Amino acid sequence: MASIFLRSLIFNVLFYAVLVVLAILAVPTFLMPARATLAFAKWWAGATMFLMRVVCNIKVEFRGLEKIPEGPLVIAAKHQSFWETFSLLRFFDRPIFILKRELTRIPVFGQFLIKTGMIAIDRSAGSRALLDMTRRAREAVRSGRQLVIFPEGTRTAPGAPPAYKTGFAQIYSVCGVPCLPVALNSGLFWPRRTFMRYPGTLVVEFLDPLPPGLPKEEFISRVRTAIEEATSRLVESGQREQEQLIGRVPSSVAPSG
Numbered sequence: 001m002a003s004i005f006l007r008s009l010i011f012n013v014l015f016y017a018v019l020v021v022l023a024i025l026a027v028p029t030f031l032m033p034a035r036a037t038l039a040f041a042k043w044w045a046g047a048t049m050f051l052m053r054v055v056c057n058i059k060v061e062f063r064g065l066e067k068i069p070e071g072p073l074v075i076a077a078k079h080q081s082f083w084e085t086f087s088l089l090r091f092f093d094r095p096i097f098i099l100k101r102e103l104t105r106i107p108v109f110g111q112f113l114i115k116t117g118m119i120a121i122d123r124s125a126g127s128r129a130l131l132d133m134t135r136r137a138r139e140a141v142r143s144g145r146q147l148v149i150f151p152e153g154t155r156t157a158p159g160a161p162p163a164y165k166t167g168f169a170q171i172y173s174v175c176g177v178p179c180l181p182v183a184l185n186s187g188l189f190w191p192r193r194t195f196m197r198y199p200g201t202l203v204v205e206f207l208d209p210l211p212p213g214l215p216k217e218e219f220i221s222r223v224r225t226a227i228e229e230a231t232s233r234l235v236e237s238g239q240r241e242q243e244q245l246i247g248r249v250p251s252s253v254a255p256s257g
Helices: 002-031 034-056 084-091 101-105 109-115 127-142 167-175 216-246
Strands: 058-063 073-077 095-100 119-121 146-149 179-184 200-206
Touching (some): 073 167, 073 216, 084 095, 084 200, 095 101, 095 127, 119 127, 127 146, 127 167, 146 167, 167 216, 179 216, 200 216
Parallel strands (some): 058 200, 073 146, 073 179, 095 146
Antiparallel strands (some): 179 200
8 A cells, every 4th residue: 555655646746746747738728718717727637547547557558439429418427536526528520518606716716717708607696606607508509519517416435325416417408419328437546525536447438329308307317317327337347456566445535424
C-alpha cells in the first residue's frame, strides 16, 4: 500500500500541475468560440488518462462507443467519481453538463465553465432551480448540444444503494431526444473523498439508447435498471481484479454514508 500511496501522491501533483498549465494556455480561448475552450478540456481528459496509466497503473476501457447517437442527446451516467465529470467530454461534439453553482465561483476554472455554457444551478432554490434547469437544458439540447446528467445528483460509492432523482426524467421529457445510459466503475479506482488512486481497469460502458417520448415512470425504471445492472457487473469484475493486484478491495471504495 505504501507504493500505491506514493503513486497517488505523484499523480495528484501532476494532475493539478497539468490543469494549471492548460488553464493558462486556454486563457486566449475566452476570445474564441466555446469549442476552443472545450478542446482544452478534452486535452485535459486525455492527459489525465495518460497519467493514470503510467503513474497509477489504471487502464481505462470504453465499451459500446458504436451506440452513441449523433446529434442532440441526453446522457444519463452513473456518478461514482470526479473523474467522469470531465472524461465523458471526449465522446461528444458539443457536450454540456448540469453542475452546482458553487463551481462557477472558482477563480479561472469557474470562468471556463461559464464560457462553455455549462448549466449551473442553485440547489437551495428548490422547485425554482428545477424549472430554470429544465428550461436551459431544453434550449441547449434543441440547439444541437449533448446534455450529460447524473441522475443521482451526487457521487455514490460502488455498491451503495442507488438514489435516482426524478428531475432528470422531466428534462428528458421536454428535450424530446434519445437518452443514452452510461454505466461505469470509476469509484473503485478514483474514489470520492480521498486522494488515493488504485490500480486496475476502469471501464465505462455506453448502453442501448432509449427513444424519446417514453412515459415518465417507464423511463426512470428502464434507465435505472440498465445502469445499475451494468454497473454492478463492472464493479464486481473490477473488484476481482483489484483483489488480484493488491490483495483486497480498498476500504475507501466500499459503500459509506
